[in-house]
Amino acid sequence: MTLPFDSFATDLRYDALPASVLHVLRRSFVDTMGVAAVGATTPLSGIARKVAPMIFGSGSAGSARMLMDGRATSPVGAAMAGAFTIDSIDAHDGVTPCKGHAGSAIFPALIAMAQASEQQINGQRFAELLAIAYEISYRAGLVQHATCDDYHTSGAWTAVGVAAAGAALLGGNSEQIRQAAGIGEYHGPRSQMMRCIDHPSMVRDGVGWGAPSGVTAAYLALEGFTGAPALTCEGPEGQEFWQDLGTGWRTVDYTHYKAYPCCRWAHPSLDAVHDMMRDNELTHDQISNVEIRTFHYATRLAGHEPRTQDDFAYSIAFPVAAMIVRGQVGVNELTDAALNDPDILRVSRSVQLIDDDDMTRISTDKRWAQVTLVLTDGRRIEDAPRTPRGDADRPLSDAQISDKFHALADPILGRARADEIEALSDRFDHLSAGDLSRLFDLCTQPV
Known part of the structure; x- marks a missing residue:
């Protein structure tokens, strides 16, 4: 018998959480705060954090400080600003079958x-x-992708998970949690992801509106506001995705972590050129052009000459060229200086993205690409088709997550603050209320 999602949300207790789930949540806490730190330096985040207090002032629901900012606003405003801040650097955890992030x-x-x-x-x-x-968001996302023709952003289905968990946080009963999920789904942003990929901008993955939609839904439900049943949770077409709720954990099965701050669809190609340049002892001036066979959606991540961080996030050619020229794709490759680097631009313009039907067919639970380097002397070096590092079956180690966190956070927060955030995040589930409040304070102090 399938456990209703509302009962799952009301009845789940810490002792029932498998160690594997807690391990993912700890890793995601550390990883997400590193992304938030560098995200707070972006123009996108600056605008969101300026606007949130303007339109979402504190009220009787209480106040919350915005991530990496320190200023107080309503919980809806802080959720909006924080989600935009994290989403402004495309380096946060994700879920490949849902084509998105929670x-x-x-x-x-x-x-x-x-x-x-x-x-x-x-x-x-x-x-x-x-x-x-996490669990409700992932399953709602799986249902949505299985039952809707259009590719909606993560904001569409994270609004459902946030609403359910938010109502549980407020002490809601089973029926109030059902209503919250229904409100969150109904009002959540059904934004079309490929519009932003074809025309990169600051709207990104929709979580900047999905998070506050879910928070708003929770508060509304607790006051008696009703919502249409969430089809992603209760619709008959999606029931197969809920059958093992409470015993199986999509959070463990599917959560991946990014090694690079750009769309994951570029990552198999980045891993490939990194290894090919190293193993063949090549330098960028030996590269004539690059051929990348990959799935259809990925070929729409053109980005041969990105002008902004938003362009960079939704590109393959330029990050691949940066890897060929610099041997890395990190924070330094997001700068204006990097975007205008003549060596990177030369290689980037040479990248050819090839829409491959077989890659499209198999790129469901994983993302596939195959790279060929064409050298100036005419040689062709071909890599085998591959999927990116960081998936559940090819995980980044805890040490690699830590290194990534410090690479992102230390220049922004300073080593001492970053160390304390990492130490507390890595055992957050063992913290007292006071110590958890201290962690939240560290995450919301200004940068």
Whole structure:
């Protein structure tokens, strides 16, 4: 018998969380805060954090401080600003079968609601809420992709998970959680992802509106507002995706982590050229052109000459060229200087993206690409088709997650603050209410 999602949200207890789930939540906490730190330096984040207090002032629901900012606003405003901040650097955790991301909406939303709450929320309770939000978000996303023709952003289905977990945080009963999910799904942003990929801009993956939609839905439901049943949770067409709720964990099965701050569809090609340049002892001036066979959606990530961080995020050619020229794709490759690097631009213009039907067919639970380097002396070096590092079956190690966190956070926060955030995030579920509040404070102090 399938466990209803509302019962899952009301009844889940920390002792029932498998160690594997807690491991993912801890890794995601560390990883997400590193992304938030560098995200706070972007123009996108600056605009969102300026606007949030203008339109979402604090009220009787309490106040919350925006991530990496320190200023107080309503929990809805803090959720919006925080989600946009994290999403401004495309380096946060993701879920390949849903073609999107959950942590970028879940963490800012639940941190904001926890700050505003009059409850004393300790680490174990916060772990329960994160697990509820992740699991419901992932399953709602799987249903949506299986039943809707259009490719909607992550904001569409994270609004459902945030709403359910947010209502649970507020002490809602089973029926109120159902209503919250229904409100969140109905009002969540059904934004079309390929519009932003074809025309990169600051709207990104929709979580900047999915997170506050879910938070708003939770508060509305607790006041008696009703919502149409969430089809992603209760519709008959999607029931197969809920059958093992509470025993199976899509959070463990599917959560991946990014090695590079750009769309994951570029990552198999980045891994490939990194290894090919190293193993063949090549330098960028030996590269005549690059051929990348990949799936259809990925070929729309052109980006041969990105002018902004938004262009860079949704490109393959330029990050691949940066890897060929510099041997890395990190924060330094997001700068204006890098975007105008003549060596990178030369290689980037030479990249050919080839729409491959077989790659499209197999790129469901994984993302595939095959790279060929054509050298100036006429030689062709071909790599085998591959999927990116960071998937559940090819995970980044905890040490690699830590290294990535510090590479992103240390220049922005300073080593001492970054160390404390990492130490507390890595055991957040063991923290007292006071220590968890300290972690939230570290994550919301200005940069």
